[in-house]
Structures are given as structure tokens and as C-alpha cells.
Amino acid sequence: MSESIGFNLLHKDVQRWIWTQNWTALRDIQERAIEPIIKANCDVIISASTAAGKTEAAFLPACSRITEINPDGVGILYISPLKALINDQFRRLRSLSEILCFPVTPWHGDVLRSVKDKQKKRPGGIILITPESLESLLLNQAGWCSKAFSSLSHIIIDEFHAFLGTERGCQLQSLMHRIEFMLGRIVPRVALSATLGDMEQVARFLRPSTKNYPCEIIESSTSHSDLKIQLRGYLNKASENEESTTGFEGIVDDLYKILRGKSHLIFANSRGRTEEIAATLSDFCEKNGVPNEFFPHHGSLSKEIRESLEARLQEDNLPTSAVCTMTLELGIDIGSVDSIAQVTAPHSVASLRQRLGRSGRRGDAAILRLFIPEDEITTKSHLLDRLRVETVQCIAMINLLLKKWCEPAPGNQYHLSTLVQQTLSVIGQYGGVRANQLWSLLCEMGPFCLVDQQIYVGLLKALGEHNLITQMRDGQLVLGVRGEKLVENYNFYTAFNTPEEYRLECEARVIGTVPIDKPLVVGQLIIFAGKRWEVLDINSDKKVIALKRATGGRPPKFGGDGQSVHDIVRQEMRRVYIDKAMPIYLDKTAKETLYEGIDCFHSLGLESTSLLQIGGTVHVLPWCGDQITTTITVLLRRTGLAADCFGGVIDIRNCTIDTFYKSARAILHNEHPTSEELASHVPDTIVDKHDPLIPKELRDLAYGRRYFDVDGAIEWMEGMCQQ
Template structure:
């Protein structure tokens, strides 16, 4: 450490802990973070891949500062998106903090009441918390927060990229702002984030009002080598009970390839996670070998999840976790040999985050993708003919290698979260004037796109729904329904959480299921990688009793995919156009890709974006879902039966001439706004508190989130111009 300038600035106890770890040197981000964290005069974004030392980069200098200042109360507030990550960081920080004499307190729904009482009586040290638990503290114990956080030195937000552009992220921004307002001090914020394409955008999201400057510290260390394989699978057009299903074939390959080592398998949905884990476990039983395949998702009980995490950390037994995004974030699970992705990933950013779980300790990162496609028949849709799933995976891998990642969707209204934060602030202070609310939440807070006129409409809507009411002296207080909402345990989450049924076996809870369709008695299901029969369903207590069984299908969990970005679709077109065949495809994937590329060129899609197939016109703008959605609704507005799937717009029972007639009308009329388009959507109730938001505001929020009017009109203009030029050329030739 003699060459390290920063090391000598750290507290002696911190230095002692570093020596005990036998580190030869500090990592680049750890060295670079020491001075700005100690200076505490700016916000900081520390960006690097998983297991690159981000936690230590923040906490080593922050703890050094804490020892020097001896704050009267909590010194560091650490906010995490996951309870499991809090538990993990608690374990990781204990050794350091024992040397320094700093207490570390985890605080979430699963933490013992006695631990919380101890912190309440004597607030001190480092508090590890989720946004939802912080919401509860501010609402219910505002006076305690005022005392406990009065000397706060830092707010550290882990996995900050997971919050960007979401309702929960907006809640987090509001909570940090409200906390500073409560203690009347600006607290330096440190965000730990995966490396994303536009780090300045990440920095701007950390403190939207820019009251402090923000320093970006990004790791310059190159990542380990990357090994990729994309395996293709063909689903026969006609399958019978005797035919092995494509998913069974994929599961068989997962078993052969992964058994004997440790891996993560990402399956995009909880239902598929359970199916894969159960069938892999069945294969272990059939082979008379110990099971090493286990599911991991948010509905499993804490004991089941933590048992699997501990097994991965010990690295003594081969262990494969079949998981949702719960293991995408930075929980310390030790080193895994590879990452498997079953079906297409949602985004390049998600793929990068998942890949970061592999390739530690100098070993190459290994990524295997298992991508099924349907066999092509005379009735196949254009999506299948073009092999869109396979090409989208290739495009995402290309962009991953170029280090491009989707930017967060910013400048959203987040009216649903504004409902929550409005009720929470009123509940916290008992009564607030409308101007004070707007100044706190909108003028200086994260809802800056909501001006005073919109806020007035917003408050009237809450009043009409009896969520708030106004006293004779002009104070806004909670109405009868508002009090009921705030008092309910689900209030603290900003996002939709469907009512969950608790699953019990022999009186012991094994998890919960947020199900779209209720389970019924004697139904067979898969959960926790095992097969069960439903004994009883107690709707009043939301309880389902189970017994072990042999058959079963995964319960239908809720959850939707993310929107595909413009850049991904444009890269897909480049793959088709340049006939790119990556070296990492197996023979089946090469054959599948060749079909897609051949069909693309047979249809002359390099030169055409509109084609007729029977009575259906297909439009291929090669743009993201926001823009595709906009074009689709514009076409519907002008009388066409348009729908969109996977980036392709289908217009049924029409001709190309009718299509261009509609395009001409679109361009000759006044340009519509996103809000006008949203007003045509039958149901814009999407987020948690949307039902109480006036429809005119709901349309504004939905329009801003779902549509890209400028990009849609730009494409339509280009299309019409090319069509007009083509008609002119044809006429002149005649």
C-alpha cells in the first residue's frame, strides 16, 4: 500500500482492516473515491461491474469520516432495493465496524423488533434500510427521524441503477429530499451503480435539483474475457404428448452442461423459474444424484432464499440457482462458473448486470443463451419468419460488447407516486398547506415537471376521492379514505403489489404467491422447486395449505417485460442487412438465424418497410416500443385495425394503398400530443394509485411514459416522402 496516496488518509482502524484482508493494493475506484468522500462537499456516483469493490469504495472513507466526527445519531444511512442485499451488506460490514467500534443495524420487515427498539433508544452508527422502511419511519416517527438523523454524514444508495426511471426510484428521490428538509441540511449522497451508457444521466438522477455538484467515479479496469454461446431450439408446429417439448429439451441441456459446478440460470419469469428448477431437480432424482438445482425469487420465504445464498457463498457444493432478477443485483453469492439465460433478455443493461455475476477472480465471464423459436409453416407470422427472438439476442450481445446500455426513462410525471408522497407528507406533519406541499415535492423535489396548475387539479382529484380534505384555516389534512390508505401496511410501497397468498406446508410458511388467478383445492402446483397439492384455500386470511404431490404446474405469477429501445431494433436491422453470423452460435442457432436473414432479404426489407401479406399489411419501422406504440395508435385513429408485436405493426383487412391513404391523413392533420393519444386508450390505470388520479392527469402521465410522438412523425414523414418519390419515378417512367 506504500504507493497509495489515499490509503494514508484513511483512519488507522480502517487501514488495519484493509491489512487484515491481505489486499496487495486498493482498486482504482477505491483509490479515487477516498478524497471526495472524505471532503463530503459533493455527491458521488461510484460505477463499476459486480464484485469490483464499490461497497468498500464508499464505506472505507465514509467510516473514516464517521470516526473523526463522532455524530450524535446515525452517521451513515445506507439504502438498498433488496432486503437480501441489506442482510448481505450487514455481514460484510461487521468485521470492519467491529474494529472501528461502529454499530451496524439492518432495518426491514424481517428484522427482529428488539434490534429496532435498540436503535430507536440510541440512534447511532450505520443504518441499513429499504425505501419502504424509510417511508414508514418518516411517516410514523418523524420526530425520532429529526433527532436520529440530525448529524447524518452520508446517504449511500446501493444498486442505484435499479431505481432509475421507476416509481420506486421517484419515491427514493422524494424520501432523500424530505429527509434533508426535515433536518434542514444537505447531506452528500453516494450512489453505487453498475456501469451504464450515460453516467451523467445517472448523476442527474441522484439529486434532480442539483443543489450539490456530482462527481462520477467509473472503473477503468477492463473486464475479464467473455465467452458466449447462443444455443437455438426449434419448437415443432405440431407437438403431441409423446414429443419432448422444447422447454424439456432446453432443461435437458441445462442439466448436462451445468451439473457439477455453480451457475445462475435467469428465466425472466417466476413461473418459468419454478418449472425449470423442478424439472432439473427431477433429473437429479432420476440419475440418483444429490439435487443441486434450486429456485430463487422474491416470493420464496426468507429461510429458503438465505439457505440457497449461503450454500452459494460457501462454494463447497455444486449449486445452480434458477432465478429472476433477485440475483441480478449485488448480493454476495461468491463466484459462479457461468450465467445461463433462458429466452431473450429484457434489455442490454439487464444482460450486463447478470453477466457481472460470473467471471470473478480473473476467470472469463461465461454466458450461455438458450433461445427457442417456432418451426416455420405456411401460417407463420412474420415475427417467426424473421426469427426475431434470436436476432434480438444477437443485437443485444453486439451492443453489450460495444458497452451501450439503455438510458433510463426520465422526465416522467409519476403521478401515482406523487399521491403516495402527498399523503405521506400530510400524515407526517398532520396538516400542510397546498403551496408548501407543491414547494417541497415539486418545486424543489423530484416531481419538478408538475407545475402549480397541474398540482391544483391533482389535489382536487384527491379531495373528490376523500383522500384529503381542507380545514377552515386552509390546511390540507387526510380524509377518511386517505387515513385508511395510509394506515394499511401496503402504503409504503410505491409500486403495485398484488395481494399475496401465504403458502404453508405442515404449518410452516414456505413463501407467498402474487397470483392473477386464485388457486383451488386439489390443484397441483410447483413452488420452491417442488411439487405440491393444494389442501385448502383460506381467502379471508389469504392462506393456502399444501401437501407434497407428484404432478404440478407453476402458478401464474404476475409481471410484464420491459420496452425494447430504438437502438436495439436498429442493431437488429444491421444484423439482417449485413448478414452477420456470430461465431458463438451453435449449429441449430446458425440454421435458425439463416432462415431469418434469408426471409428478410427475400422480402427486400432493406428497401421496404411496408409489405402486404394476404389481407394484412406489415409495417417494420425498426424502432423501439415507445415509437411503435405511437404509430399503432395513430393508425387506429385513422380507421385502420392496427396492432403491434415485437416491433412489427400488423394492419388487418387493408391494402398498402389504404395504409398510405391513412398516412396522408395523419400528416395533413394537426400533430397530436402524447396526451391526446393516451385519451384514446381504454384503460390507463397502470400504477398503484392511478384510480384516484383525475383522468386528464392520468392521460398526461400515460402519454409521456408510453409514446414518442416526435420519433413516430419523423418515421411517417420519411415513409411518405419515399412513397411520393417512388410514385413520381414510376409515373415519369410510364
């Protein structure tokens, strides 16, 4: 340690704590983070793999600083996306805080009031808090916050990637800006994450409102441990009636044989599949007379069940595999697991990278096992299945993972729902605020910079019409009767909600429910329960979608459900087909399915064309992300073509290639619609929590920006028509 420049900058009591941990040296990110955090004259972003020491990289210098200056009040505000992560960090920081003689206070809905009251009576040390609890503090105890945070040295945000581009992330931006406005000064921010893409974009997201404040970006120069990958393929056999029998049994059987006896995380993407896999694996254990070691972990389970499983993983006394959704992607300390299993294609490269970081944490190789089913090819198979798109997408994502690329956060969003929440919260915090002051705080100087005065006036008028706010004679805006009730409810503190479930009906018979989180219009085809359906009607009031069975061949197995796929992923998929390379990590079945997909791609001449005529259907392969592909589809539908998109491929029924080109040229020749105009034809643009309070024209503006990319679609069409 004597050779460490950073170590010598730390407070002597922090140095003493490091010695008690028996560390022989600081890690690279810890060494590099000490000086900029201690100086407290810039923001800092620390990006490194899971278990690379990011927590200590932030807290050791930040704690050194507040020990040195002895602030009158809270010195560090730590913000986490998860209550479980706060509990975990509280446990990890306790010994350090005891040596430094200041409190560490967890602050969320499950923390005892007595713990919070102790901090309220004598504010100091570190507060570990969620955005929702911080919202409640600023709204209900603004006076205490002003005094308690008066000497605040740093705001540390953990798992920063979980906030990027989301409603909750926009809320976090606003909360940090409101704290600085309240204090009348800048508070340096430290962001921690294992998965970040464009670092300059991340820096802009960390502080969108102050253009010239410096930001130090610290990325780990230490390479990760070795990576071992295997992709196992499975074939869904087609029966006589052309319905596929699932390869699920083969996947679960292999999960049991390969994983039993050690600890693993099994990511299954959907909650339903998570429960199904966990239940089947548990049944296998019972059938074979061995103790169960497979347990589900997702957001719908009780706190006790989740925490019991997390503790079992952390103790590492018994072999334990958690079958989980994204709940165990983030940095809850569960120790090291032997491998990561991914059932079906991952949602994104960023997600895959985050999940992989949970393995190989003790110097061992990180192990990634993918279990990917494909349908057996028949005469009725869809082009997507013949191209083996799910297998190819997995390979493309692994390639990009190895190149250290991951998706950038979606930017330039209006986030009007969160602006409604923040407007009401600020009015509640101060009792009364003028409209120009609100716009200046939240929009001109705050994170809602896309919202001009005209848009904001329209939003305020709508809030007034809903009796959420009232204007006094002196021009001050105060909460209306309905507004007071809204902000007094604990649900108000949450900026996000899950998409509402729509009931799917065919001839008045309910066939299931789905969340609608992508544009959907009458006449469009959707895939549900392995069948193709045509949308007859969308009742946004009753949340009902009327369907009828659509004619045609079997629908594609891989419809691209889940999060939006990025342009770079689709372009990498095309490169996989063109290069014909056979990755060494594929098993025999996966190699066979990939070979089938590559052979299909080249036999159809897709290396030189993006259009195919098969029977009465034209297939368009733009090799673009979902936003551009969806926009192309909607533009074609506006010309009268029966266009639908699945997994990045656009199907146009009852069409010819000549008809496609005529429609494309007509689109290019005519005045191009705005994304807002495209959104105006979507029956239900209510997506986010407070969208029902927003006028339709403003909602269309935000929805269009979120789901459509007209410029990207037009650029692709121009390229097509020039060929």
C-alpha cells in the same frame, strides 16, 4: 499501500482494517472515490462490474469521515432495494464497525424490534434501510429522525440502477429530499451500481432538485475478465395440425448435461418458466439417482427457502444451480458462479449485463450461455418467425453489451401515483401543511418537477373528494378519515404494486390471466397460449377481457412480451440483418436459424423498404423501440386501419400499401393528437398503486407520457412519406 494517496487519507483505524484483510493494493474505483467522499462536498456515482469493490469504495472513506468527526447521531444512511442485500451488507460491515467502535443497524420489516430500539435509544453509526422502512420512519417518527440524522454525513444508495425511472425510485428521490429539507442542508449522496447507461442522466436522477451541486462520476477503468459466449438454438417442430411442439425438452436436457456438477444461475424471465425448468431438472436428478442441485429462486417463495439457497451458493461446498427470475440480478453476495444461463431472449441489455456480472468473479472468464428456441418454418409462419427475430434480438443485445452500451432510464415521467403517496406522507409527518408549501417541497424544489401548480391543485381536489385530506379554516391541509386509515396501514409505505391480473374469457370460458401493463383497446389482437385472439371487450371494473379466436396464420412465437425494447436495440437488429455476419459463438442450429432470418430479410428486400404486402396484410417494420412502434400502431388505428404490433412489427389486416400511405399522409396533414389524447381512448389507464385516486384527465396525462411518443412516431412517418 504506501504509494497510495487515497490510503493515506483514510483514518488510521480504517487503514488497520484494510491491513487485516491482507489487501496489497486498493482497486481503481476505491482509490478514486476516497478523496471526494471524505471531503463530502459533492455527490459521487461509482459504476463498476459486480465484485469490483464498490461497497468498500463507498464505505471506507465514508466511515473514515464519521470516525474523524464523531457525529452526534447516525453518520451514514445506506439505502438498498432488497432486504437480503441489507442482511448481506450487515455481515460484511460488522468487522469494520467493530474496529471503528460504532454500530451498524439493519432496519427493515424482518429485523427484531430490540435491534431497532437499541438504535433509537442511542442513535449512531450506520443504518442499513429500505425505502419503505425509511418512509415509515419519516412519517411515524419524524422527531426522532430530525435528531438522529442531524449530523448525517452521507446517504449511500446501493444497486442504484434498480431505482432508475421507477415509482420506487421517485419515492427514494422524494425521501432524500425530505431529509435534507428537515435538516436544512444538503447531505452528499453516493450511488453504487454495476449497470448504468447515460451517466449524466444518472447524475440528474440522483439529485433532480439541486441544479448546481457537483457530482463526481467514477467509472472503473479496469477491464472485466475474458468473456465466453455460446448461443444454442432449438427448433420447435410443427405437428400436422400446425401446433408447435415445444423445444423445452431439448433445452432442459442440455441444461442438465452442461451445467450439472458446478454452480450456475439460470435466468428464465418468467416465474412460471422458472418453476417448470427447476421441477424438470430436479426430476432428472431423481431419475438418474443423483443428489438434486437445481432449485428455484423467485419473489413468491418464502424467505426461508430463498435464504437457504443463497447460503448454499455462498458456502460453495456443493454444486448448486439457481433457476431464477430477476431476484438474483442484484448484488446479494452469493459468491462466484461458473456461468450464467439465459433461457429465451433477455429483457434488456442492462439486465443481461447485470446478470453476466455474477459470473467470472475470481479472475476466471465470465461465461454466458443462451438457450433460444425458434419455431419450424411452415407456409403459415408469421413474418417475425421467418425473420428469426428472437435469435437476432439476442445477437443485437450481445453486440451492444460488448460495446458497453445499455438502456438509459425512462425520464420525464409524472409519477402521479407516487406524488399522491408523498403528499399524504408529508401531511402525516407534519400534521398539517398548506397547499403551496406541499407543492414547493415536492414539485417546485422536489423530484416531481413536471407537475405545475394547476395539475397539483387538481390532484389535491381529488384527494379531498376521496376524503383523504381535509382543509382547515386556516388553510392547513390535514389527513381526512380515509387518509388516516390509509397511512396507518403498513402497505402505505410501498410506492409500487404489480399490475393487476385480468381474466381472459372466450365465450364465458376462462382461458387464463395476464397482467395488462401496455395499452390495450377493443379490436386489438393479442397472443396468448400460442394462439391469436381479438379483444371484444375490456371490463376494467371486473378486470375481465372478453376475447374471440382471430382468423389468420399462426401467430408469431416471439411476441416481444416483457419489458419495453429500446430504439437502439431494434436499430442494431437491423444492422445484424444487413451485415450478414455470422457470430462465432452460435452453435449449428443457431447458425441455421440466423441464416434463415438473414436470407428472409434480404429476399424480401427489407434492406431498402419498411413495408411488405403479404396477402391481405401489410407488415410495417419501423425498426423503432416499443414506445414509438405502439404510437404508430395507435395512430393508424385512429384512421380506421386494423393495425396491431408484435415484437416490433406492425400488422395491418385487410390493407394495401397504397392505403397505408394514404392513412400516413392523413395523419401528417391533420392536427397531431397529444399523447394525452391517445391515452384517453385506452379503456384502463390504471397502472400504478394510487392511480384509482387520480382524476382520469390527469391519469391520461401521465399514461400518455409513459407509453406514447407522438413526436417520434410523426418523425418516422414523415421519413416514410418522403421516400
